[in-house]
Amino acid sequence: MSATSSATGIGASVRRKEDFRFITGKGQYTDDVVRPGETRAVFVRSPHAHAKIKSIDVNAARKMPGVVDVLTGAQLATDKIGNLICGWMIHSKDGSPMKMSAHPALAASKVNCVGDAVAVVIAETVAQGRDAAETVKVDYEVLQAVVDPAKAQDKGALQIHADIPNNTIYQWHLGDQKATAAAFAAAKHITKLDIVNNRLVPNAMEPRAALAEYDVGNDSLTLWNTSQNPHVSRLVIAAFVGMAPEHKLRVIAPDVGGGFGSKIFIYPEEVVCLWAARKVQRPVKWTSDRSEAFLTDAHGRDHVTHAELALDAGGKILALRAKTIANLGAYMSTFSSSVPTYLYGTLLSGQYDIPSIYCEVDAVYTNTAPVDAYRGAGRPEATFVVERLVEVAARQMGIEPTELRKRNFIKTFPHQTPVIMAYDAGDYLASMKKALEIADVKGFGKRKRESAHNGKLRGLGYSTYIEACGIAPSQAVGSLGAGVGLWESAEVRVNPTGSVEVLTGCHAHGQGHETTFAQLVSERLGIPFENVSIVHGDTDKVQFGMGTYGSRSGAVGMSAIVKALDKIEIKAKKVAAFMLEAAEGDIEFKDGKFTVAGTDKSAAWGDVSLNAYVAHKFTGAELEPGLKETSFYDPTNFTFPAGCHICEVEVDIETGKTDIVNWTAVDDFGTVINPMIVEGQVHGGIAQGIGQALLEGAVYDKDGQLVSGSFMDYSMPHAHDLPSFQVGLTETKSPSNPLGIKGCGEAGAIASPAAVINAITDAIGTENLAMPATANAVWSALQGAKPRQAA
């Protein structure tokens, strides 16, 4: 780390540049954008989970005040607008490809979940649009809804999609079935668990929105959209939906108020807005209300799993196997297929040296909202399975939980797991040791006795998690079925006056890239932090990028910047060599200054940048003018953040209410650019994981009605539900990228649910507890159990 840049360089908790506009109300979110002549879109949505559309009558709606037009699924089909797709091919055990149903942006003949859009009203105001939408008459033939994923494949279950029997999308597996079975046969102890990973609604605070505008003169479309990845949206909408060729479609993702994965996907609404804008030849804006978000944002998780762990007499893990049913909802969302397969099964080794693993996953359709990646995407599900199995096994075998973990931690690297992933670097014992100290586990027994005096049960739960992120090496994911590469791009533009703009293919929706990326550039070039701008989110500015998710912006996005900066340095040295009349090989660059080695001849950054563009010191034949370089960086491996979370709870025996009295997180993220921002990511992730474990759950009734359809019924974590967090770091740098970054965005959400449930089950003395562990659930469990004695 450069001595001159410690205040704003790598490792500094620099305050964020982006904050000024947010704290003064000057952010520009999609709904804030207003285009001349703008109309508003209001969708007509199915109130039924499963129904045939017999007819749809929009005539009355078309005549309502302020209505510009009312469009239906039949018209969408006539205009040959293509369907939405899932971009990751998964094959079943028998080699057959996954069964992807048709997913039109407006349903024409059949609706498959409550909220499925059948028509759109384009009106002058939202209020007029809503009034008109209410007059649209849809004649539905209601069908029985298939809601429970565990029953979707039953013989008697209605088939939702034509030609997709048993509502089965794929039957996938990973690992060595025979070796695993043999290990189980030889095991001294087997732990078995039935686990439901509860369905969640992401609920970013900014609802989704799309604003589409058609430029008649240029026959081109512009879409403002709450997207985590505008270029991917553009590609899918151009190449698959066929809305317009790529070069005639601009996608802008301005300020976006949270994503957590839910804003990765290409949704029907932006497709319809684009189509409608071209038809009515006026801009069309749609902003979701929260009720719509509950119904239509991709939900997360929703696995039903039977899992088993085989151990020898000494507590050494011999094998793990899991059978999972993954609910993907009514349609396959953009990345849905990958979440319960290559983002889940591949993490079932956890931090442990497990010789044999076998995992089977059946993905099914149900008449519920589509399910796709949500913070952690597959890894919270895997971690919950592994860490519950390990904790329960420890209890059953009478081995202290941290001791059992120690006996099984991977200690040498690189380590090839039986489930594709090869962990490159880590020190799991170091994180756990540090966490034990911070959490004062030694004093737990005393605290437990004090709680008991007060009529409370105190419990301690561990979660030693690992994840694969820094998504991802393109060839590797391509071989696993991904339809895209997962590299990242950076274009570094040095201006003549020495300021720098970095055009990144990443997108920030809370992660603070305008600050952290600038820290990197400022330190590397030795220029003031204020002189660096980060540009993202506009396909007219950034040529192509894959966006932000999967904790990839540091590991992949910043690596692209480093590579581009390497090229900048090479070219700048060439310019300096001409200026200083020296050989290129004699130029040294340090702290923003170019020096001829062994002399006091030097040139400042600003002079070199000016000379690059003024181009008086060299001919065009000797050197091209300009100072701008691009890199497309394809990672060579995933990265493997890992750590130890310790949750301490107090359960009220009378009410079953759980208070989290202490939370300790020690994470290894490799190199950390801005500790303040990294801690913030951990806090937010833990909050979402606690939400999953204690409070949240998307509930559909047997008719497929979303019962938990607003903040009234879906329990979002509030400030008083959560403790403050003790967050620490250990560091083993990632060997697979230039900065050694592993990534931190999802870790909190991945680690935490297991820690919470491990803690509560420790407190109440029974493993028979499902998420969310509401007061009612815990109280009920307590009625059937004897609490463990204080240590």
Place this chain on the structure above:
Amino acid sequence: MPAVSMTVNGKPVTGDVEARTLLVQFLRENLRLTGTHVGCDTSQCGACVVHVDGIAAKSCTLLALQCEGAKVTTIEGLAEPGGALHPMQEAFREHHGLQCGYCTPGMIMAALDIVRRRGNELDEHTIREQLDGNICRCTGYHNIVKAIAAGAKNMGKGGGSRQAVE
């Protein structure tokens, strides 16, 4: 369409609204003050909090016409005319009390009301309880709590020239 008149951030404004137009819609669409946000439809998320006659109110749960003659302050009205930030705004930046920024205007306006009612020395428990009407999905509240405690303290110090917003 009925007309409504009120003072917003110190300036008199009028507009034609429907009876059913919410205050938040009037602010965002008629006045183009888009700093106040809509995050839910059940009056729970707090992204829409503004001050009406000195008291925090959820602008999604007030009709514009109900604010006839009222003094409304939004997030855009907090900083000094010369540009100096309010101590509570500064505290949010200093303590990383925001990530995506969407809940932030409502959080800051609600925080000011906590100070108005509970004073400048706010403990963690009080702040967490008082934030019942504000949801954040990004921060886990840890830094929001720190920011509000610090902002409240600084408001009492004359680190800011104003104690509360009228």
